[in-house]
Amino acid sequence: FTEVQAKIYDAVLEASDAAFAVAADHVNRPVKFREVHEGAMEVIAKRLEEFGVLPVSAAESLSPEGQQHRRWMVHGTSHHLGLDVHDCAQxxxxxxxxxxxxxxxxxxxxxxxxxxxxxxxxxxEFRGNGVRIEDDVLVTADGVENLSADFPRTRAEIEAWVQGRAQER
Structure with missing residues (x-):
């Protein structure tokens, strides 16, 4: 990873971890599916503000009238898997x-x-870079299970895998 690629990757990983935390909180309170996305977007907007990319504050971008962060995160954070998938118009x-x-x-x-x-x-230095981290998640009675947990996820794990050292995980 270059320095900028590492910053971008770490921001997306933090957003993913925030979404996981929101989903896992369902054991303490009712959690709506849309809240998983909102948790990730709070991190995305905050990091974009720190990068000096957002033309407004993170708080303003997160407002319903703002949404400037969506220029660089153009899709939802989650979609269901199975028979009723995200592209089902019904x-x-x-x-x-x-x-x-x-x-x-x-x-x-x-x-x-x-x-x-x-x-x-x-x-x-940001131009031409992109990162998406995708995990599949099962909601359980005591939290959430990351069904893709065996794949490299951190920068160190990915770098080791790319360099053929996956056994070091």
């Missing part, structure tokens, strides 16, 4: 975004940041 809000997390639900957590090479709002 998915009703009460069964999807407004649904309460329940044991047995399986969905993705996949935040990302994508910086186009021709985006003049960005410092040059």
């Amino acid at each position: 998915a009703r809000a009460e069964m999807y975004l407004d649904a309460t997390l329940e044991p047995g639900m399986v969905f993705t957590i996949e935040p990302g940041l994508y910086f186009k090479s021709d985006d003049l709002l960005l410092p040059e």
Whole structure:
């Protein structure tokens, strides 16, 4: 990873971890599916502000009228897996975004940041970089299970894997 790639990767990993934490909190309180996305977006907006990329504060970007961070995170953080997938036009809000997390639900957590090479709002070193971290998640009675936990996830794990040292995990 270059220094900028590492910053971007770490921001996306932090957003993913925040989404996991929101989902796992379902054991303490009812958690709506949309809250998983909101947890990740709080981190994304905060990191973009720290990078000096957002033209407004993170708080303003997160407001319903703002959403400037969506320029670089253009999709939702999660979609259900199974027969009723994210691209099903028949998915009703009460069964999807407004649904309460329940044991047995399986969905993705996949935040990302994508910086186009021709985006003049960005410092040059950010242009042309993009990261998405995607995990599959099972909601359990006592939290969430990362079904893709055996894949490299941290920068150190990825670098070791790329260098052929996956056994060092």
